[in-house]
Amino acid sequence: MVVIAQGLTARRVSWAGAKAHMGNNQEAYDAECAALAHALELAAQRNRTPERVTIFSDAQAAIRRMASDEPGPGQQYAIQARKHIATLRRARPVITIEIRWCPARKGIAGNEKADERAKEAAGRPGTHRRLLQSLANVKRAISEKKWVESRQWAGGRTSKTKYRMPKSQKPDSAVAGSSKRLASRFYQIKNGHYLTGEYLNWTKNRSTPQCWWCRYRTQTRAHLFKECPEWKPQQKIL
Ligand SMILES: [Zn+2]
Numbered sequence: 392m393v394v395i396a397q398g399l400t401a402r403r404v405s406w407a408g409a410k411a412h413m414g415n416n417q418e419a420y421d422a423e424c425a426a427l428a429h430a431l432e433l434a435a436q437r438n439r440t441p442e443r444v445t446i447f448s449d450a451q452a453a454i455r456r457m458a459s460d461e462p463g464p465g466q467q468y469a470i471q472a473r474k475h476i477a478t479l480r481r482a483r484p485v486i487t488i489e490i491r492w493c494p495a496r497k498g499i500a501g502n503e504k505a506d507e508r509a510k511e512a513a514g515r516p517g518t519h520r521r522l523l524q525s526l527a528n529v530k531r532a533i534s535e536k537k538w539v540e541s542r543q544w545a546g547g548r549t550s551k552t553k554y555r556m557p558k559s560q561k562p563d564s565a566v567a568g569s570s571k572r573l574a575s576r577f578y579q580i581k582n583g584h585y586l587t588g589e590y591l592n593w594t595k596n597r598s599t600p601q602c603w604w605c606r607y608r609t610q611t612r613a614h615l616f617k618e619c620p621e622w623k624p625q626q627k628i629l
Contacts, residue, residue: 416524418531423453424468427490431475440482447493454490464527580612587612 413422427448434444448454456465457472479486566574579585588610592600602610604621615622616629 413522416528417522418464418525418527420450420452420456420465420527421468421525423448423450424456424465426450427453427457428468428471428475431472431479431488434488435475435478435482440479440486442483442485443487444479444489446488446490448490449493451492454492457490464525464530466526583612585612587615 413425417425427446427450430446431444434441453465453468457469460466460469460473476488479488563577566577569577576585584590587600588597588602589600589612591597600609600611601607602614602619604610605619607614607619610619617626619626
């Protein structure tokens with residue numbers, strides 16, 4: 392964050408910077424918004440109100456935030472910024488105030504100094520005045536907690552101990568490797584819910600359990616697989 396304030400009489404262009412640790416309940420976004428507001432504050436506090444204030448920042452989101460004082464993350468800084476702009480305008484009605492986006496703080500005098508000061512401030516917590524937890528910080532905390540919880544929930548449901556199939560339930564690899572249609576026939580035959588005469592008679596879809604191939608009195612699974620003359624060749628293969 393670099394502020395350039397240009398005085399009317401001195402024609403002297405100067406840059407200014409300030410550092411502050413904001414505590415651990417704020418986001419980078421808050422720091423960027425706070426820096427913009429603070430830059431305007433510095434300009435407003437000058438003994439001689441400059442004719443032009445240009446603030447360079449690489450934080451696009453924070454710059455956009457300053458354009459409106461709608462509720463949401465960073466609102467307090469947008470309100471502060473407006474207050475300082477009003478002070479500057481009162482002191483010099485024709486003042487030009489600009490907040491410019493400057494990618495990665497390149498090509499502006501004082502950049503290295505700004506980075507130095509940011510590092511100094513970051514390494515020295517405790518010197519800051521206590522700030523309320525910021526809305527941006529609350530939002531991130533909620534989102535992080537939500538993801539941790541959903542991961543735990545998903546992890547709890549798919550843990551190996553819960554989802555391990557008992558050996559007796561392990562699917563027959565030959566069946567598991569076949570087509571769904573074939574596999575479903577296999578399991579229907581296996582558990583007796585297959586369209587045999589006996590089953591169809593039991594479900595009242597046929598009046599008799601008789602075999603419709605050989606007229607044997609009860610067409611059971613065993614009959615079809617072992618006795619029915621209609622399926623002799625297949626029975627031999629089995
Ligand atoms: Zn038969």
